[in-house]
Amino acid sequence: MAGAALVALVALSISCDRSTTHTINARPAAAPCPSSLVAVLPADARDRLVLRVQRIFANPRMAALVRAYVDDAGERAMMLRAERYGYDARALDRAAIAWTVRGSTLFVGAGSFDGRVIAERLYDRLVGPRQRTTDPTRDARVTGELGAGPVALLVRPACSVVAYVEGREGALVDRVRSRALASATDPEPAVWWRTVRTLDPGVVPQGAALMTHVRAVEVRAEPQERGLEVEVLLEGSLPEDAEPTLRRVARELAETPLGELSGAVQWSSPQRLTVRRDESRGVRLSTVVPWGALEALASALAGRI
DSSP states (O other), rough: HHHHHHHHHHHHHHHHHHHEEOOSSOOOOOOOOSSSSSTTTTTTTTTTEEHHHHHHSSSHHHHHHHHHHHHHHHHHHHHHHHHHSOOGGGGGGEEEEOTTTTTTTTEEEEEOOOOHHHHHHHHHHHEEEEHHHHHHOOOOEEEEEEETTEEEEEEGGGGEEEEEESSOOOGGGGGGGGGGGGTTOOOSEEEEEOOOOOOOGGSSSSGGHTTTTTTTEEEEOOOOOSEEEEEEEESOOTHHHHHHHHHHHHHHHHHHHHHHHTTHHHSTTTTTOEEETTTEEEEEEEEEEEHHHHHHHHHHHHTOO
C-alpha cells in the first residue's frame, strides 16, 4: 500500500507540472542569421519600435536623459531585471518591439549575451505546463505560462539574437529563423517608431480634421551636437492645407503647459520647424529639439520640476 501511495504521489506531481525538456539530435538546416530586427517584426503590427541601444547610451546627453527619466529607483529596477532575466537590455546593440493587432507583444534583441542563461532563467520562472527544447545549433526554445499569460522565447546564440513573445502568438519568435529576412536592413536612426493608429484629434484640436487623413505616423530621432534631431512623417492623402494647419498646431502646442515645459517655442518656430510635402507618402516635419528642453521634459515626467 505504501508503495502504491508513493507511485500515485509521483504521478500526481508529474501531472501537475507537465514540464518537458527535449534535446533535438537531428541537425536541422541552419537558417541564416537575421540582419534586420524590424524585418523580424510582423508587418501588420499596429506599432513597431526599433532602438539602437548602444548608440543611445554611448551619447552622453542621450544617456543622461534616460537616467533623468529613470531616476535611482528605476536604475535599481533595471539592475534587478538584468539579474532576473540573464541580460542587461542596455548592453544590447539593437532592440525592437511590436504590438500586434491580436494583443501580443514581440520583443527582439541583438547583442552579446549568454543565451543559455536567458533560457534557463525564464524556464525556472514559468508555471504550469512548460517546455524547453534545444538543437545542435544551440538554439533554445522555451514556452509556458507566466502570471500575465502564455509566453515564448527563442534564443539563437550563434546569431546573438533573442526573441520573446507575451501573448498567444508564441510562433512569432520563430521569425528569427526565417530565410526571407537575411538581406533586410534596419532603419539607421537611433530611434525609429511607426504606428498605424491615427493620432487622437483631442490632442491637436485645430488639426482634428487633418488627422482623419493620416493612415500612419513614423518617427525618426538621432542625437546631434545641438540636440535630438527628430523627423515625423504623417502618412496618407493629406489635404492641400496640411502644411499651414500643421504650423498652426505647432504654435498651439508651444502655448500649452507641455509646450512651455519642453521649450517648444525654441524648436517649433517657422525658422526651426521644417514642414514639407512628400508627394508619395504624405507630409514630413523635422526639427532639432535642444538638449536643455529634453532634460526639462524628462525631469518633469519623472516627477521632478
